[in-house]
Amino acid sequence: MSHSKTALVTGGTRGIGYGIAEELAAAGYDLVLGYQKNLERAQDAKAHLQGTCKVRVFVVGGTTEEEATVDAYFSCIDDNFGGKLNALVHNAGAYWGGIAPGKPDANGSWFQGWEAYEYYQGMYPKCFIRLVEKAVTRMEDERGYIVAVSSPGCNNSSSPYLSYVSPGISKASVEYLVRHYAKQLAPRRITCNVIIPGFTKTEAWGPVVEDMGADQVEGMVNSLGMKRWGSPREVGGVVAFLCSEKAAFVTGIALPIDGGLHLK
Numbered sequence: 001m002s003h004s005k006t007a008l009v010t011g012g013t014r015g016i017g018y019g020i021a022e023e024l025a026a027a028g029y030d031l032v033l034g035y036q037k038n039l040e041r042a043q044d045a046k047a048h049l050q051g052t053c054k055v056r057v058f059v060v061g062g063t064t065e066e067e068a069t070v071d072a073y074f075s076c077i078d079d080n081f082g083g084k085l086n087a088l089v090h091n092a093g094a095y096w097g098g099i100a101p102g103k104p105d106a107n108g109s110w111f112q113g114w115e116a117y118e119y120y121q122g123m124y125p126k127c128f129i130r131l132v133e134k135a136v137t138r139m140e141d142e143r144g145y146i147v148a149v150s151s152p153g154c155n156n157s158s159s160p161y162l163s164y165v166s167p168g169i170s171k172a173s174v175e176y177l178v179r180h181y182a183k184q185l186a187p188r189r190i191t192c193n194v195i196i197p198g199f200t201k202t203e204a205w206g207p208v209v210e211d212m213g214a215d216q217v218e219g220m221v222n223s224l225g226m227k228r229w230g231s232p233r234e235v236g237g238v239v240a241f242l243c244s245e246k247a248a249f250v251t252g253i254a255l256p257i258d259g260g261l262h263l264k
Helices: 015-026 039-054 067-081 116-139 162-188 203-212 214-221 231-243
Strands: 007-009 029-035 057-061 086-091 147-150 191-197 254-257
Touching: 007 015, 007 067, 007 116, 015 029, 015 086, 015 231, 015 254, 029 039, 029 067, 039 057, 039 086, 039 147, 057 067, 067 116, 116 162, 116 191, 147 231, 162 191, 162 231, 203 214, 231 254
Parallel strands: 007 029, 007 086, 029 057, 086 147, 147 191, 191 254
Antiparallel strands: none
């Protein structure tokens, strides 16, 4: 009898999310991948994963701050996988306005305003609650894994980044929710953890390089920890471990994957 495995990865068709999808597919997971609006990129990711790993892949478009998008993820799971889910990875993210603010306002405040605040609350903690509450009704005891993706500076393992205050507040809330759900779901032996990637080489760094200059960005990376970029597949490998029986006794942790960035 086949024991198939299904994972939902938000923001799973590019960047870190795609590295996660690659590693989960290599581990035998069928996939539902969320994407925001780039259908061509999503279809390319689907074709590559299906061709390389011989798994089933479905892509679902929409912005994660919208409840309708979460509903669409689970309609896809219900329609194509009999309502069964083994792993949930909430990776999707974006910047309000496309990039973090480069300087504070005239009063020295980095806070971007309440509209940005609500945007990040919808994308991170609100979406995570919606995802988990639906996911756990589709997970079997002892066969469920939940992973969130946070950022450096959102807990006390490293100093906060002033320019990151608006998304940082929301990701800090997700880190609390991870511990909450880990405790709530422990009797069912469903795990819940959060990873904290450091400098990971993806196209998302393009606007930062354009703003700061390539030499300054490379100098920053080369001044910290292992003095190199991480890769999406390195992050994905850790997530695949957390979504496996090998990590069945690991829950409620916040795990940096940053080459020592948090030790600065």
